[in-house]
Amino acid sequence: MFINCKTWFSYRYGTYSTEALVDAAAERGLSSLGLCNINSTADTWDFVDFCRKKKIKPLVGAEIRNEDIFRYTLLAKNDTGLLEINRFLSEHLQEKKAFPERPDCFSAVIILYPFESLAAQSLKEHEFIGILATELNRVKKQEIEAFPKKWIIRHPVTFQNKTYFNVHRLLRAIGKNTLISKLGEKDFAAPDEMFVPEAALMSAFRNFPGMISNTLQLIDSCEIKTELNTDKNKKHYSASKEDDRILLEKLAIEGLQYRYGNNPIAKARVIKELKIIDQLNFNAYFLIVWDVIRYAQNRGFYYVGRGSGANSIVAYCLKITDVDPIKLDLYFERFLNPHRTSPPDFDMDFSWKDRDEVIDYIFKRYGKDHVSLLGMYSTFQRRAVIRELGKVFGLPKEEIDQLVRGKDQPMNEDKIQRTILKYGQLLENFPNHHSIHPGGMLISEKPIYQYTVNEMPPKGFCTAQVDMFLAEKIGLFKLDILSQRGLGHIKEAIRLVKQNKGIDIDIHRVEEFMSDPKVASQIRKADTIGCFYIESPAMRQLLTKLKCDDYLRLVAASSIIRPGVSQSGMMKQYIERFHDPKKIVYLHPKMKELLEETYGVMVYQEDVIKVAHHFAGLDMGEADILRRAMSGKYRSHNQFNAIKEKFFANCREFGYEENTTAEVWRQIESFGGYSFSKAHSASFAVESYQSLYLKTYFPMEFMVAVINNFGGFYSTEFYFHELKRTGAKVNPPCVNRSEYLTNISGEEVFVGFIHIQQLEAKLCTLILEERESNGPYLSLEDFIERTHSGPEQLNILISVGAFAFTGLGKKKLLWKANFAQKRLTAIPDSPALFKEPAMDFVLPDFPDYPLEDALDEINVLGFALTDMFRLCAHDGSGTVFAEQLPSLLGKNVEVLGQLVVTKDVRTINREHMAFGTFLDPKGDWLDSIHFPPSLKRFPFQGKGFYKIRGKVVIEFGAYAVEVNAMWKVGLKGKREVEPISMLSTISI
Structure with a gap:
């Protein structure tokens, strides 16, 4: 009788978990149950699975709504009907178009309309009218007698009890972003949308026995037969399973020759793996992954194949991975074995610039009706849900903040606060909204709509409503197409080396990199800033402690650094x-x-x-x-x-x-x-070696590439710091020499326009296009005439030094710009036929101050290109440098540092302590340790300069200062004259 139930996958509406709904039905002895979530079939297969385990017949479908307007309920007669419902929902959700008042596109779907929405005589064979018990007194007996087969009992189930009715109302207020007091009756479900005894429901309709029999007949007419936990993936890559087996064997044997030559141990393992792969029907899976990699190779995309797939020698021979499983003693059974309870998967990392093209290829190669990105859902967590409930009850932000922080401290709670905390606890882990898995993709043999609705998030690729757990239960194996910035800066570095030095680099010569003594020295010194996965302070310290200079030790380090x-x-x-x-x-x-x-x-x-x-x-x-x-x-x-x-x-x-x-x-x-799996760590270590090779032999181009990819452990200013340490001459943005991204020519670097925080993208594009078409800008006036830049944008460019090529100081340029802007009262329709000579003025000598360029750069770029310690209000007297720490072991010292990053941790006693990373005045990296007593007395106060006093300590070769006192040091004013001190003689 209960054919229209909802779970919490009717987001911000239903309050049952899927399993709890089925358990509630089983406790009441129900023999059938219908799941119809709002515009969703997200948990259909969990529902089917739970029902089958409880010997309950599952009916599945969806409740269709346009915003809050209930249109009708769809129920699948069979698997075809479910496919039709999923396709129908997908079409409307993807195109964000309203659902029709009366659909006409189903062959195996039952449609239940609400009472008084359609006349009974107009209904087709598969269309019915659902009647609530509360609507019986409005039903006309004549109409029922005229069309006796068209009336069905409709009793929605949305929440468990009165408490969860309140949860439902709170969810509706959150969903509508309004105060709970402003909800109207039409904004939430009726208070009786709960399970009632089935006998009581039958009794309510005792005067309409036809409706009871119609409902029972409808339930009997529906059946979902799809078996779960059976292979639903694309069956064949080629024409048949046998063709797939032959092709995979051919490719593996060819790759074996390339990777190992005539190594009998490797050959025996390849043959063994191929047998298991064929036995477990994974030939097509391997070939599809190989096909994606082949596409990436042909497009010149950089990638890393990792995951448990790197345990496979067949994957290594197919160049899916670059990890030698024999060398690392990686056993295939970790990836694929007859006892394994879960499907294996390959993780394929691409540059963030290339990933979307790879995804697009998979959609086009295997068909949009068979491919989708894997979905997931975000859940309400304590802090977020308290904030949401605080807004719903109209609390001020300060009070909400106090409630969020109040978990570990007593509070004088009033009634509203107690209500928020009570319902916040009930709402924890409720699904909040549909989201996208970081990289999973599904490729099905049957149309993907047989299993899921596909939505269209802003990303622009169809995304399944099911998550990875449900996909696995269905029998769909995910393929992970991931992105990471490490690959992006490797690709960019190779491009810059080719452009700047004319050298082509084969970045896949990883075996050579691993045996290169210069690269080994780079790891041993932990000089790894910018290198994928091994640049964080903790990782650099670990490399030092392990005296790491070889591949196997780096693999181990990549794993033991994990929390x-x-x-x-x-x-x-x-x-x-x-x-x-x-x-x-x-x-x-x-x-x-x-x-x-x-x-x-x-x-x-x-x-x-x-x-x-x-x-x-x-x-x-x-x-x-x-x-x-x-x-x-x-x-x-x-x-x-x-x-x-x-x-x-x-x-x-x-x-x-x-x-x-x-x-x-x-x-x-x-x-x-x-x-990590060992294969993961090994894959990461391969990429680390690629980065290390580039940093060792092409440090300038490498650091420019890291800067241009905006990805790494540190903020951009510290990568510019590392770039200067390589000997590069770093110039501020220039309207004649800069590109959108930072560029390098020889040893000279010009900061890219992208780093100018307030520069409009439109003007940036115009500067570059105009320069490309008509040559360099000859003067400030020439720039204004050709770009018609507004005064605010022009002032930003002048402040950052973008017109230094004119030889004029910034103050003179600002004066001339102001005058030229006043002359340019309107933008001309076409360029002038003749250039007017610029009016020349005798301007006074404006004073220049030592630090104003650095301060301007901080204001415009967010960081200074000069030595930052020129700005420090402390002259460095009485302090030591990081390079001196080994000779001062066990002694108390004072150091001066610019804060780079901190890491907060808790001790065994749950007290706060921290680790700090600083740059010293010579540009060297300095580590600090802040135990709880010290951290309480001398906390960090944001980025900037600090004077630190403490004892020099060592742990397995890694030096640090154990802090007992620390003070924040301010900045000089721009008019201050730089003192002649130890700092003035230091250059990076």
Whole structure:
């Protein structure tokens, strides 16, 4: 009888989770249940799955609304009907067009219209009128008798009880961005949209037995047969499965020759993998990924293939990845094995500039009816939901801020605040809105609409309403097409080297880079600013502590830096054991056998699988669930808990001591959602080596590329700092020499127009196009005449030094610009036939001050191109430099630094402490440690200069200052004369 139920996937409307809705129906002994979310089928397959497990017949469809206006309910008669509903919803949602009042495009869909929307005599065979119990007193008996088959019981279910009715109303207020007191009755559901006893519903319609029988017949006429957890992906890349097998084998054997020559071990592994790939029907999957990579190669796109796919030698031979699984002892079973409970996936990283073209290719190559981006949904979290509820109740911002902060402190709460906290807790983890998975794509054999609605977000590519968990349950395997800026700056650096030096670089000669002594020295010195994944202060310190100068150690570093490993204490153990083998302690002889390579420390996801399988006796499928749980990609807590129990039970049977088992489990748990597979780390290390090679041999072009890609750990000013350290001459923007992005010619760099914060994009384009068409600007007046720049924009360009080529000071240029602007009262329709000579004036000598250029640059660019320490109000007397710290170990010193970045952490006692990274006056990097007592007395006060007093300490070769006092230092005024001091002799 309940054929129109909603879950919380009727965003900001329904209050049931999908499972809770089905459980509620099962508790009431219902034999059938219908799910019709508003303009959505997002959780249809979870609903079907839960219903089947509870022996409830699922009916699926959607409730169609234009804004708040309810039009009709659609119910799928069968799988074809569901496809039709999904296609119908997709068309209207993508094109953002209103749903028709009466659709005429279905062959296997039942349409239920609300009472009094259509006359019964006009209805077609598949159309009905749904009647609420509250509407029975308005139904005309004559019409029912005239068309007895057209009337259906409609009792919507939206919320659980009165409390959740209030939750529903709050959701509606949030959705409409209004005060709850301003909601009208039409803005929310009727208070009775809850489950009632089925007998009570039948009793309400006892005078209309035909409606009851019609409803039962309608339920009987609907059936969804699609099996879940079965392969729904594109079946063949070529004409047939056998053709796919032959083609993949041919490509793998050809790639084997390229990668390994006649290596018998590699050949045996290729043959073994091909057999498993064919047995598990993954030939087409490999070929589709190969096809995407081949397209990228032909377009000159840079990419990194990673993920568990890098465990596959076939993927290596197909150039999907550049990680040698034999060299790194990566086992294929981590990627694909008959026991694996989840589909494998390839992660393919492209430059942010190229990714959309790759996605577009996949849509066009495999058909828009079979391809979609993978969806996801954002959820309400505590802080956000309290802010939303605070607005709904009309609280002032200050009070909302206090409520948000109040979780860990007592408050004098009034009734409204208590209400907000109560309902905020109920709303936590509710889906809030549909979103896009960071990179997942689905390619189906049947039309994608068989499984999901496709929406069209601003990104411009069709996006499924289902998330990765539901796609997996359906049987659709995602293909991850990701973007990262690291690849962008590698590509840009190669372009700049070709343009500036005429050198072509083959960036895939990674084996040569790994054996290059200059590159090894660069890692050992941790001179890695700008290099993908290894530039953060923590990573640079780790490289120093591990004396890292080779690929395998870099792979390990890429994994142990992850929070799961570092926070568990295992990173510290790894470093200690690396330096002192006497400290290597294995929890059990079996653990030595499994973890000797990593000094008895679990570093990779593969280590967890090895331990779970070989130490605790779990089969590979169960070990895979552990692996997925630790990486945050599994959501069945019941199954996970069952595996945990089996883990401990098996260990007891094996006779392990209880504390040994507990410690092994603690180490597994500590990985949380942060550990890497070894293949991931290896892929990242390959890209790190590519960046390192470019930084080592072409440092200027490399740093310009990093600046132009606006991606990295640090802000742009510090990349300009690194650029100056390479010896490049960095000039401010110039209307004759700058491009939109920063450019380099020889050793001279001109800052790009993009860095001028208030420069209008339209004027920027005009400057470049006019210069391209008619040559360099000859003077300020020539620029004004050709671009008709307004006074504000002109003043910005003058202030930043963009007219330095004229040889005139900024003040004279500003005076001349002001005069020229007054003469130019209107923009001429066409260029003048003859150039008028510029009027010449004898201007007074305007005073120039030492620091005004730097201050102008800060105002216009956000940072100064000059040595920033010229602006520091402290002359540096009595302080030491970072390079002197090794000779001052254990002594108290004072240093002067410009703050780069801070990292806040909590101690075991939950107290705040921090790590700081500074630049010293010589441009060297300086690390600081701020323990809780020091941080409380001397907190950071934003970016700028600091004088620091503390003790020089060392940890495994990494020097830092343990801070006991710190003071913020101000800036000089622009008229201040620079003192002759130690700072004035320092150049970067």
